[in-house]
Amino acid sequence: MKEIDPLSFLKAVYMNADLPLSVRMRAAIAALPFELPKLAVTAVVSDQNFAEALERRLRNMKRISNGNGRIIDVPQVETKPQMPRVADRRFRRI
Numbered sequence: 001m002k003e004i005d006p007l008s009f010l011k012a013v014y015m016n017a018d019l020p021l022s023v024r025m026r027a028a029i030a031a032l033p034f035e036l037p038k039l040a041v042t043a044v045v046s047d048q049n050f051a052e053a054l055e056r057r058l059r060n061m062k063r064i065s066n067g068n069g070r071i072i073d074v075p076q077v078e079t080k081p082q083m084p085r086v087a088d089r090r091f092r093r094i
Contacts, residue, residue, distance in 0.1 A: 007034050 004012075013019060013027035 007031060 010027045010031035014024045014031065016024065
């Protein structure tokens, strides 16, 4: 008898149309993490680049705080008060 690895066995199980759907789904769920990579976020930051970026940002903050930089005016927006959460009498059941 030929030896196969566990992932190949799971693939054979979930691709076999003669087996019940529940068995095939369990095999597909078990094989999924090994067939498709998980999405992940990675950041490569070297010490020199990070230090340079930090220095640039600190200089920029000093420039803005001295009044020499651009200042963005945010307009005031009027908002209406939130409606009460009490149900209206017209929609109550008797």
